[in-house]
Amino acid sequence: MFRQGLLYSVLYGNSQSVASMRIQRKPDWLKLRLSGTAHFASTKKLIAGYGLNTVCRSAQCPNLHECWSSGTATFLLLGDTCTRSCRFCAVTSAGFPPAPDPGEPQKIAEAVRKMKLSHVVLTSVTRDDLADGGSGAWAATIGAVRVENPEVTIECLIPDFEGRYSALRKVMSTRPELLNHNIETVPALYSLVRPQADYARSLEVLRMAKHEYGLGTKSGLMVGMGETERQVQEVLDDLSAVGCDHVTIGQYLQPSLQHFPVQSYVTPGAFDDYRRYALASGFARVQSGPYVRSSYYAAENV
Numbered sequence: 578m579f580r581q582g583l584l585y586s587v588l589y590g591n592s593q594s595v596a597s598m599r600i601q602r603k604p605d606w607l608k609l610r611l612s613g614t615a616h617f618a619s620t621k622k623l624i625a626g627y628g629l630n631t632v633c634r635s636a637q638c639p640n641l642h643e644c645w646s647s648g649t650a651t652f653l654l655l656g657d658t659c660t661r662s663c664r665f666c667a668v669t670s671a672g673f674p675p676a677p678d679p680g681e682p683q684k685i686a687e688a689v690r691k692m693k694l695s696h697v698v699l700t701s702v703t704r705d706d707l708a709d710g711g712s713g714a715w716a717a718t719i720g721a722v723r724v725e726n727p728e729v730t731i732e733c734l735i736p737d738f739e740g741r742y743s744a745l746r747k748v749m750s751t752r753p754e755l756l757n758h759n760i761e762t763v764p765a766l767y768s769l770v771r772p773q774a775d776y777a778r779s780l781e782v783l784r785m786a787k788h789e790y791g792l793g794t795k796s797g798l799m800v801g802m803g804e805t806e807r808q809v810q811e812v813l814d815d816l817s818a819v820g821c822d823h824v825t826i827g828q829y830l831q832p833s834l835q836h837f838p839v840q841s842y843v844t845p846g847a848f849d850d851y852r853r854y855a856l857a858s859g860f861a862r863v864q865s866g867p868y869v870r871s872s873y874y875a876a877e878n879v
């Protein structure tokens with residue numbers, strides 16, 4: 578799984594730039610299947626009609642066709658421009674993020690109602706530029722979704738808010754059914770692929786949600802970025818130690834030549850091994866497979 582030579586080039590910078598590195602051919606198990614239905618067009622039209630952003634589109638999720646065709650999507654709050662520059666992420670970080678749209682919470686709430694969702698996943702770009710990190714918009718959106726959809730369960734895939742407790746408290750005190758915060762990768766790769774994040778801080782977000790607020794918690798990571806099997810197991814151990822209930826593990830896919838290159842395509846058998854390891858570590862729910870993403874089949878896994 579670990580392509581030492583290639584990773585060494587990235588870490589220590591030989592004459593070859595990351596952008597010029599060759600892209601590995603995808604194995605057969607990653608050949609995408611498109612399954613369009615009339616639902617896809619109606620989901621797309623509804624989201625466009627409200628002028629909303631989705632992480633499905635902004636992050637170039639490979640499951641977009643499947644999810645939108647089944648009438649679900651993950652809403653992206655606070656604009657489409659992120660203030661961080663993780664090297665694996667397709668969400669744009671170019672330019673200044675727009676001022677938050679005060680009408681966005683109600684638009685999302687109405688979209689959730691029209692889509693007849695029983696479970697909604699909300700996420701956002703990271704807004705380190707805002708005094709409250711965007712936590713006020715998060716709380717307003719959760720509140721509006723609840724008023725408009727009293728039966729819906731809410732999953733919040735939140736950023737770390739730079740570890741600011743006031744912002745984390747503002748969101749956690751709304752008591753979403755599930756508090757999701759992605760650990761994304763192994764700590765050894767943080768400085769390389771998500772330099773503005775902090776592994777211990779992310780664990781603390783999950784610990785706080787579980788032990789201070791009693792929330793159901795979820796996290797996820799991508800594999801295929803140069804991590805070893807043992808390093809993934811250690812992350813699972815760390816997540817389990819802070820009481821994380823649910824973990825997702827999926828294959829990293831390079832969004833463009835400017836992004837961090839895929840180091841390996843993890844086999845379905847290796848994903849099964851991670852699932853077994855995670856279940857044995859105490860997670861109540863584990864999704865592990867090449868196309869698994871944080872919000873993939875989220876409604877079926879609450």
Ligand code: SF4
Nearest residue numbers: 633638640641644872
């Ligand atoms: S897995 Fe999540 S982000 Fe991807 S298309 Fe489905 S709902 Fe959207």
